Amino acid sequence: FGRIVDFHESIDSTNLRARRLAEEGAGSETLVAADAQEAGRGRRGRSWVSPPGKNIFMSLILRPDILPAKASMLTLVAALAVRDGIESVAGLSPVIKWPNDIVSNGKKLCGILTEMSAELEGIHYVVVGIGINVNLEEFPLEVRDMATSLFLETGGKVVRSQLIAAVLEAFEHYYEEFISQGDLSRLISVYNKNMVNAGKEVRILEPSGEYKGRALGINEKGELLVEMPDGEVRHVISGEVSVRGI
Numbered sequence: 001f002g003r004i005v006d007f008h009e010s011i012d013s014t015n016l017r018a019r020r021l022a023e024e025g026a027g028s029e030t031l032v033a034a035d036a037q038e039a040g041r042g043r044r045g046r047s048w049v050s051p052p053g054k055n056i057f058m059s060l061i062l063r064p065d066i067l068p069a070k071a072s073m074l075t076l077v078a079a080l081a082v083r084d085g086i087e088s089v090a091g092l093s094p095v096i097k098w099p100n101d102i103v104s105n106g107k108k109l110c111g112i113l114t115e116m117s118a119e120l121e122g123i124h125y126v127v128v129g130i131g132i133n134v135n136l137e138e139f140p141l142e143v144r145d146m147a148t149s150l151f152l153e154t155g156g157k158v159v160r161s162q163l164i165a166a167v168l169e170a171f172e173h174y175y176e177e178f179i180s181q182g183d184l185s186r187l188i189s190v191y192n193k194n195m196v197n198a199g200k201e202v203r204i205l206e207p208s209g210e211y212k213g214r215a216l217g218i219n220e221k222g223e224l225l226v227e228m229p230d231g232e233v234r235h236v237i238s239g240e241v242s243v244r245g246i
């Protein structure tokens with residue numbers, strides 16, 4: 001994984017660059033990485049804090065032979081890989097907030113933005129973009145309450161290339177398991193074990209409204225199963241959904 005690397009001192013966004021490369025035919029497992037982004041993008045049209053010299057910005061091009069409906073699991077696979085990488089390199093054990101935030105003390109350490117080009121029958125490519133707040137000492141005021149970095153959490157600096165290598169190694173391991181095996185139960189149980197929402201009361205905010213229930217865990221499609229007070233189990237699909245604690 002990541003044996004073909006496209007590195008930039010500065011780029012608009014590693015996701016945009018990876019999509020352009022994928023459109024031009026770049027192979028599966030190509031890694032795009034940058035020291036800084038001029039237009040780092042988050043989910044829901046937000047921007048992503050991307051100054052030079054501090055954090056990790058990378059995007060993987062994948063061409064898995066799976067149905068598009070299964071692709072949202074790739075984001076969860078990436079979340080697991082980042083969590084493991086952080087644990088082994090920084091000695092911190094963050095949790096995953098479904099679907100794809102890595103969180104420490106309630107603040108975000110990493111965000112993942114997955115974008116795909118697909119038809120009904122198959123996937124052309126998926127770009128999994130990963131932003132990890134590594135050595136940044138101070139965030140802009142607007143995000144200070146929500147964001148943190150490994151440095152702010154541990155007081156220690158991390159060599160970014162080591163963390164990238166650890167994340168890629170873990171990603172390769174989970175990705176192989178995801179695409180080769182019909183049975184995803186091990187992956188699902190590892191994810192659920194590391195998911196902060198599991199077993200907790202949550203509020204689900206959808207464009208159409210809000211409801212409360214108890215998060216049970218994810219299923220094989222990466223959907224969050226939420227048990228309603230009357231026992232009905234709803235399948236929550238990531239996207240325009242926000243999960244909050246109560």
Ligand code: BTN
Binds near residue numbers: 014113131
């Ligand atoms: C989120 O909103 O939580 C997702 C943030 C994803 C940020 C990463 S940084 C590398 C890649 N390039 C981008 O422009 N975004 C992703």
